[in-house]
Structure formats: C-alpha cells, structure tokens
Amino acid sequence: MPNYRMNLLVCGGTGCKASGSSEVVEVFEKEIEKAGLKNEIQVIVTGCFGFCEKGPIVKVTPDNVFYVEVNPEKAVRIINEHIIKGRIVEEYLYKEPVTKEALPEQSDMPFYKKQIRIALRNCGFIDPENIYEYIAVDGYQALGKVLSEMTPEEVIEEVKKSGLRGRGGGGFSTGLKWEMTKKSKSNQKYVICNADEGDPGAFMDRSILEGDPHTVLEAMAICGYCIGANKGYIYIRAEYPLAIQRLRIAIKQAYELGLLGSNILGSNFSFDIDLKYGAGAFICGEETALINSIEGGRGEPTVKPPFPAQKGLWKKPTNINNVETFANICPIILKGADWFNSIGTEKSKGTKVFALAGKINNVGLVEVPMGLTLREIIYDLGGGIKGGKKFKAVQTGGPSGGCIPKEHLDTPIDYDNLTKIGSMMGSGGMIVMDEDDCMVNIAKFYLEFTCDESCGRCTPCRVGNMRMLEILKEITEGRGTMEHLEELKELGQIIKDTALCGLGQTSPNPVLSTMNFFWDEYVAHVKDKTCPAGVCTALLKYYILPEKCVGCTACAKVCPTNAISGEVRKTHVIDREKCIKCGACMATCRFNAITRR
Amino acid sequence: MAGIKSLEELKALRDKYKENIIGRDTSDSENKIRISVGMATCGIASGARDTINAIIDEVSKEKLTNVVVVQSGCLGYCYAEPTVEVRVPGKEPVLYGNINAERGREIIKKHIKNGEIQKDWIIERTFKNI
Ligand SMILES: Cc1cc2nc3c(=O)[nH]c(=O)nc-3n(C[C@H](O)[C@H](O)[C@H](O)COP(=O)(O)O)c2cc1C
Numbered sequence: 001m002p003n004y005r006m007n008l009l010v011c012g013g014t015g016c017k018a019s020g021s022s023e024v025v026e027v028f029e030k031e032i033e034k035a036g037l038k039n040e041i042q043v044i045v046t047g048c049f050g051f052c053e054k055g056p057i058v059k060v061t062p063d064n065v066f067y068v069e070v071n072p073e074k075a076v077r078i079i080n081e082h083i084i085k086g087r088i089v090e091e092y093l094y095k096e097p098v099t100k101e102a103l104p105e106q107s108d109m110p111f112y113k114k115q116i117r118i119a120l121r122n123c124g125f126i127d128p129e130n131i132y133e134y135i136a137v138d139g140y141q142a143l144g145k146v147l148s149e150m151t152p153e154e155v156i157e158e159v160k161k162s163g164l165r166g167r168g169g170g171g172f173s174t175g176l177k178w179e180m181t182k183k184s185k186s187n188q189k190y191v192i193c194n195a196d197e198g199d200p201g202a203f204m205d206r207s208i209l210e211g212d213p214h215t216v217l218e219a220m221a222i223c224g225y226c227i228g229a230n231k232g233y234i235y236i237r238a239e240y241p242l243a244i245q246r247l248r249i250a251i252k253q254a255y256e257l258g259l260l261g262s263n264i265l266g267s268n269f270s271f272d273i274d275l276k277y278g279a280g281a282f283i284c285g286e287e288t289a290l291i292n293s294i295e296g297g298r299g300e301p302t303v304k305p306p307f308p309a310q311k312g313l314w315k316k317p318t319n320i321n322n323v324e325t326f327a328n329i330c331p332i333i334l335k336g337a338d339w340f341n342s343i344g345t346e347k348s349k350g351t352k353v354f355a356l357a358g359k360i361n362n363v364g365l366v367e368v369p370m371g372l373t374l375r376e377i378i379y380d381l382g383g384g385i386k387g388g389k390k391f392k393a394v395q396t397g398g399p400s401g402g403c404i405p406k407e408h409l410d411t412p413i414d415y416d417n418l419t420k421i422g423s424m425m426g427s428g429g430m431i432v433m434d435e436d437d438c439m440v441n442i443a444k445f446y447l448e449f450t451c452d453e454s455c456g457r458c459t460p461c462r463v464g465n466m467r468m469l470e471i472l473k474e475i476t477e478g479r480g481t482m483e484h485l486e487e488l489k490e491l492g493q494i495i496k497d498t499a500l501c502g503l504g505q506t507s508p509n510p511v512l513s514t515m516n517f518f519w520d521e522y523v524a525h526v527k528d529k530t531c532p533a534g535v536c537t538a539l540l541k542y543y544i545l546p547e548k549c550v551g552c553t554a555c556a557k558v559c560p561t562n563a564i565s566g567e568v569r570k571t572h573v574i575d576r577e578k579c580i581k582c583g584a585c586m587a588t589c590r591f592n593a594i595t596r597r
Numbered sequence: 598m599a600g601i602k603s604l605e606e607l608k609a610l611r612d613k614y615k616e617n618i619i620g621r622d623t624s625d626s627e628n629k630i631r632i633s634v635g636m637a638t639c640g641i642a643s644g645a646r647d648t649i650n651a652i653i654d655e656v657s658k659e660k661l662t663n664v665v666v667v668q669s670g671c672l673g674y675c676y677a678e679p680t681v682e683v684r685v686p687g688k689e690p691v692l693y694g695n696i697n698a699e700r701g702r703e704i705i706k707k708h709i710k711n712g713e714i715q716k717d718w719i720i721e722r723t724f725k726n727i
Pocket residue numbers: 165166167168169170171172174194195196197198199282283284285286287288320321322323325326427501502503
C-alpha cells in the first residue's frame with residue numbers, strides 16, 4: 001500500500017455533487033497524475049462536511065486546510081500551488097464573514113467550533129464506498145465486541161444507560177424499545193431502519209447514509225443480535241439515489257467480508273439486510289404506515305397498540321429505529337454509555353444533527369451537543385441572518401413542529417424544552433425566518449403540505465386540516481374574521497385530540513404555535529386587512545409616493561387595468577378599486593416612487 | 598475477498614489500513630509534533646520529495662500517531678535545501694538544513710523518538726517570525 005503524504009478530501013455529498021464536485025475530483029486526479037505524484041497524494045471522495053452553503057468543499061490533510069467553492073480552475077491552482085509548492089492559496093479559503101479574514105483551518109471556523117460529531121463522525125473523513133476505510137476507523141469493532149464479549153442483555157443495558165433517545169422525532173428511549181422487542185416471543189423478528197426522511201428541508205439521514213453507510217449496517221446487526229432478529233430492512237425513499245447506491249455498495253462489501261450473512265466473525269449469529277424503496281410519501285415515515293408499505297399494502301397507519309415491538313412486519317415483533325439513532329450505536333458500544341451520557345442535558349443525552357435552512361448565512365448540516373441554545377446555533381454556527389435582516393422565528397420539527405420567536409432564543413435545545421415552548425425536536429430541520437416572512441403564510445405552507453400528504457384514512461386529518469387551510473386562505477386573502485381565529489384554535493385542538501396517527505395529531509401545531517406567538521400578525525390580517533411582512537399579495541396595496549413621482553406617465557401606460565391616472569409632470573394616483581396588484585407599475589417606475597404596503 | 602473469521606482478524610485488518618487514515622486525522626492538531634519540509638522549487642530541485650517521503654515512511658513504520666508531516670513553501674534558505682522544520686508543542690521550533698532522505702530518517706529516530714536534537718544539521722535562523 002502506498003504511503004500517502006497528503007490527502008485531498010473532496011465532498012461527494014448530494015449538495016456538493018450538485019455544485020460540481022465530481023469535476024473537481026477529475027481535475028485533481030488528472031493533475032496529480034501529470035505531476036507524477038500518484039503514489040504520494042491521495043484523492044478521497046467523502047460524505048458530507050455539512051458546510052453545503054460553500055460547496056464544493058475540499059479539505060487538505062495533514063495540513064488541515066479547508067477550501068470552499070472549489071471549481072475545476074481552482075482545483076488546478078490548488079494542485080500547482082499548494083500540493084506541488086506548499087503554498088496555501090489564500091483566496092480560496094473560507095473567509096470570516098465579519099472580519100473578512102481568511103481562515104485556513106477547519107477548526108478555526110465558527111461553523112465547526114461548537115460541533116461535536118458522533119453520528120457524523122466519519123462524514124467528510126472516509127471514503128464511504130470503501131469498506132476498508134470504515135474498518136480503519138474501528139468499523140465493525142463494535143459488532144465484533146458485542147458478538148464475542150457481551151450478552152444481548154448487557155448490550156441493551158448499555159444502550160439504556162447511555163440515555164439515547166430516538167432521533168426520528170418521537171424521542172423514545174432506544175434501549176427500552178430494544179428491550180420490549182426482545183421480550184416479545186416469536187420465532188421470527190425484524191429490524192427496520194427508517195430512512196424515509198420526509199420533513200421538508202431535512203437531509204441529515206441522507207447525509208449519514210451517503211457519508212457513512214456501514215455504521216448503519218453495523219448498528220442494525222447489533223440490534224438484531226440484541227432482540228433476536230436475523231433479518232433487517234432499510235426503508236429508504238427512492239428520491240435518494242446516491243444514498244441508495246452507496247448503501248448497495250456497502251451491503252455488497254460487507255457480505256464479501258463476511259460482516260453480514262451467516263456466522264458473522266465466527267459466531268453463530270447471522271444477519272441479512274435488504275433495501276426497500278419508498279415512493280416519497282410523508283406518511284410512510286410513520287412506523288405502522290411504513291410497515292404496511294413494505295408488506296405491499298397502502299401506506300396507511302394503523303392504530304397503536306399493538307406497537308411494532310409486539311406486532312410489526314408480517315405481524316412479527318419488529319424494532320424500528322431512525323438512521324441517526326442507529327448512527328449513534330457503535331460509538332456507544334466502543335466508548336461506553338458513560339462517555340455518551342456525559343454529553344447533553346439531563347433528559348436528552350448526546351448530540352443532535354440539525355439541517356439549517358432558510359434565511360441564514362451558513363446553510364448546512366451541524367451536529368451539536370443537546371443543550372446548546374438556539375442563539376448559539378443560529379448566530380455562532382449559522383453565521384446569523386442573511387443580509388443583516390432581523391430574526392423573526394425559527395421553525396423546528398417540520399410539519400409537526402412550531403415556530404419559536406426571539407424570546408426563546410436562549411432556550412437550551414432538547415426534546416423536553418422544545419415541546420414546552422410549543423414546538424418539537426422532530427427529525428432536526430431548522431428553518432430560520434426573518435422580518436420578511438409572514439407567519440400566517442408560513443402556517444399555511446405547512447398546512448398545505450399536510451393536506452397534500454394526509455393519507456385520508458381518518459376524518460379529523462382529512463377533513464379537519466382541509467377546513468383549517470380554507471380558513472387560512474380566507475385570512476390571507478382579506479376575508480378573515482375574528483370568529484375565524486377562534487374556529488382555527490378550536491378545530492386545531494379537536495384534530496390533535498382525535499386524529500389516528502402522529503401526522504394528524506401534530507398537523508395543527510404550526511398554526512397553533514404561530515397563533516400563540518404571533519397573534520398580532522393574525523389580527524393585522526383580519527382587522528386591518530394588511531400583511532405586516534408584505535407577503536400576502538391579496539392584502540397589499542400599492543401607493544405612489546408624491547415626493548418621488550415626477551409624472552413621467554410610464555406606470556399609467558403599463559397598467560393593464562388603467563388604474564393609474566395623472567397629468568404629465570404631475571403626481572399620479574392609483575385607483576385601488578381598479579388595481580389588480582400585478583406589480584407592473586412598481587417594476588416599471590425608474591424613480592422608486594411606487595411602494596406596496 | 599476472503600471473509601473475516603474472527604475479531605482478531607478484523608483487528609489486524611484495521612491496524613493495516615489505519616496507516617492510510619493517520620495523516621487525515623486533524624483533530625487535536627495543535628498538540629501534535631509538526632514536521633514541515635520546504636517544498637518550493639528550490640527544495641524540490643534539491644531532493645525534498647525524497648526527504649518528505651522518507652520521513653513519512655519512517656513515521657508510519659514507527660507508528661508515530663502524534664506527528665504531522667506537511668510541506669511548506671520556500672523559507673528563503675535556498676542554499677541549505679532541503680530544509681526541515683520540527684515544531685514540538687511548547688518548544689522552540691528547530692530548523693534543519695541539507696536534509697536528504699537518510700538524514701530525514703535520522704531526525705525521526707533521534708529527534709522525534711528520543712528527543713535528541715541533531716545540532717550539526719541546524720541552520721541558524723536569520724529572521725524571526727512575528
Ligand atoms: C407523520 C410521521 C412521519 C414520520 N416520518 C419519519 C421519518 O421520515 N423518519 C423517521 O425516522 N421517523 C419518522 N417518524 C417517526 C416514526 O414513526 C418512528 O417513531 C421512528 O422511526 C422510530 O425511530 P426512533 O425511535 O429511532 O426515532 C414519523 C412519524 C410520523 C407520525
């Protein structure tokens with residue numbers, strides 16, 4: 001094996017691939033070959049670094065230099081300057097947004113400073129398509145340890161003691177779930193990995209599967225050993241082609257080395273894993289609907305109990321865990337429960353991966369210890385609000401969650417605190433909103449999503465949500481009344497209490513939480529018929545500013561309904577009766593004399 | 598590929614492939630010994646590539662995980678290339694001149710492993726970094 005003196009780690013996650021990292025890899029390989037350095041410099045395509053905002057990312061080690069937004073031209077220069085002559089190319093480094101100072105080292109970057117990477121430990125570090133890279137970082141050691149030194153009870157005890165809770169949204173104790181499934185008597189049991197990841201804007205599970213697929217396979221096998229299952233399924237949405245491809249490669253390699261299949265590592269434990277593809281319906285992430293979908297039925301939920309731990313796939317006891325939950329297992333086994341439960345808050349241990357999106361400077365993926373505050377995540381890691389605008393709210397928990405206003409920015413984040421302030425952890429999506437976002441409109445967006453995704457099985461969710469959406473439409477179009485607001489609250493509560501599954505039971509949350517924290521905004525829509533953020537077009541009114549209007553007549557000429565009148569070189573006016581709010585006048589005016597409020 | 602039959606085999610495999618990973622691990626880098634080899638045109642022309650490859654080979658043979666080997670640009674001592682700088686955390690950096698592959702290996706064996714600075718090869722610094 002050649003002894004490489006330098007590594008070029010190029011991000012091959014979906015985000016960086018989309019911005020051209022594959023071409024960068026090609027250039028690197030070609031240039032290195034040309035320079036005759038093939039046996040000295042190694043190019044490794046890794047999983048996601050999380051800093052998707054500035055992709056494609058290239059990290060040079062051992063120098064620990066972090067280049068951002070690399071393209072083929074820059075790649076050539078990096079080879080010629082840095083790799084051949086040892087001169088760091090300053091211009092391509094990440095620049096501190098405030099001081100504009102170039103930061104060569106990854107560890108200097110505020111984005112990485114407060115992160116602790118457990119689930120993402122190998123993402124951006126190893127080549128996910130090469131099992132030997134995983135083995136080199138202690139891959140399959142946890143499985144080996146469990147099979148040769150621990151009883152299933154001991155493993156479950158360790159997982160319980162670690163305090164790990166499900167990362168798929170519910171936050172149920174993982175150790176307890178394993179114990180329950182173990183206790184169910186049956187000749188056949190199953191392990192399922194939930195990789196459906198349906199929350200809009202969430203991509204942590206995809207990144208783990210793309211960057212470190214083996215850790216999920218290994219943890220599933222460990223789970224199988226504990227509960228007495230020898231068959232596992234990964235339910236993954238078909239829209240994740242790269243994750244599927246990497247999983248397929250990983251499964252094949254694991255079988256070839258005997259790390260899956262029969263008599264793993266000389267033990268009498270055997271475990272098989274298959275992939276099952278979902279068609280991308282949100283409801284299929286719910287565990288009972290997911291099971292129905294694997295069985296070939298409609299993706300509809302069923303009433304619990306019985307829980308999957310009692311009667312799951314093909315009516316057999318089944319343990320379902322989320323991808324990120326599984327990604328925490330091997331470190332817990334190798335480093336111990338006490339190491340894991342020293343991180344985090346009293347009732348939420350370890351870390352959580354969040355997908356930062358919306359009006360934030362550093363869009364991307366971060367893994368932070370539980371208990372960090374929203375302010376730290378948004379301002380320190382996320383680099384603050386885009387364009388220097390004012391923070392308004394952060395949405396967590398996806399369509400089941402809520403919007404958190406600035407009063408709660410200093411809340412330490414964990415499962416219980418988020419629930420307390422009317423939102424939830426969910427799968428870890430975090431969408432940041434600024435002063436230009438209308439909270440009524442945001443609530444409407446999420447409700448539209450749930451109405452689209454409701455399976456239609458139970459009435460509260462099918463009809464109730466639709467009715468709520470109709471009311472929100474009335475409000476955003478200027479026909480809302482105060483009674484509507486009362487009705488929204490009441491209906492929301494009824495749906496929460498009566499819906500069949502988690503989808504319906506949480507679907508009113510975005511509406512209820514915005515009503516709770518942004519009541520004034522709802523009232524403004526209803527009473528004053530205005531949208532304070534200027535988003536709801538139906539409520540906007542166009543005005544001509546007399547001090548700026550020069551009377552050029554351009555707006556009057558472009559108005560399709562002849563709503564603008566006025567003499568040449570005199571101030572024009574808009575007839576609000578005729579105005580259809582198309583905005584043509586505003587786009588035409590060269591004097592910024594038209595505004596909308 | 599043959600299957601892995603036991604935890605011992607798996608461990609052996611890990612140790613074999615670990616070498617490939619060591620250089621990539623940048624965690625805790627401020628506490629590691631940093632060896633930089635001058636690899637500008639003048640350095641390369643005087644054989645710095647052989648030097649750096651020999652040093653890396655020696656580091657991995659000795660399984661030294663607390664050492665980072667990097668290349669640097671021109672330090673201005675073209676008369677003494679290849680140059681090698683050794684920075685042990687908490688100590689003054691030592692700058693060696695005229696280090697060929699063989700001397701590179703000696704530096705690892707004597708200076709890094711045993712803490713014996715090789716006085717004869719040191720070049721006096723003519724400037725200080727601020
Ligand atoms: C509407 C709905 C959608 C869900 N979508 C997902 C999902 O995409 N991924 C996931 O892991 N869990 C999802 N869940 C949670 C699962 O039902 C289940 O609780 C989880 O997979 C259990 O794994 P955990 O204990 O490791 O979190 C969803 C739940 C509901 C009600």
